[in-house]
Amino acid sequence: MRDTEDHIIKISKALSDKTRILILKEVAKKGGIGLTCSGAEEIAELSQPTVSHHIKILVEADLLNAEKSGRCILLSVNKKTLNEFGSLISESFENL
Amino acid sequence: MRDTEDHIIKISKALSDKTRILILKEVAKKGGIGLTCSGAEEIAELSQPTVSHHIKILVEADLLNAEKSGRCILLSVNKKTLNEFGSLISESFENL
Secondary structure (H helix, E strand, C coil): CHHHHHHHHHHHHHHCCHHHHHHHHHHHHCCCEEECCCCHHHHHHCCHHHHHHHHHHHHHCCCEEEEEECCEEEEEECHHHHHHHHHHHHHHCCCC | CHHHHHHHHHHHHHHCCHHHHHHHHHHHHCCCEEECCCCHHHHHHCCHHHHHHHHHHHHHCCCEEEEEECCEEEEEECHHHHHHHHHHHHHHCCCC
């Protein structure tokens, strides 16, 4: 039960920021993005340190997958985490 | 689209706190709680000002319904908001 609460809080924190929502949308829209490859710094027109900071939080919350590919890191949205979180939120506060 | 993002951020912020998760669980478990009625201060063994502060945030995010009943305020979990939020999260970051 404790783990469930911590999980909800971790994902919620990651989702409670406008820039991170923007990054998730951008990565989803492009069906994945290559980081440190050409064009990577252009995510949502943000500076590279800002992008790195927020991507770290999104990856740690398992909302973004980060896969190494040569000198690039390929980012994609982790649909599994999002779907499971969606179900968890719906189910966690049922009358017991 | 902007509204959707703001909505996600508002609900996520409300859910990203341990005490608020505790309160939601407590209200759900009891199938509703009467505030300012006997027993109201006992939510999750928290002090009354702490409870009030967090309940305000939960009500503003539509996660708790607050219904006046005589000298009491009856709190219940807003399942509709939770379910819609769950679906929204699953759908918002589809590849476009």
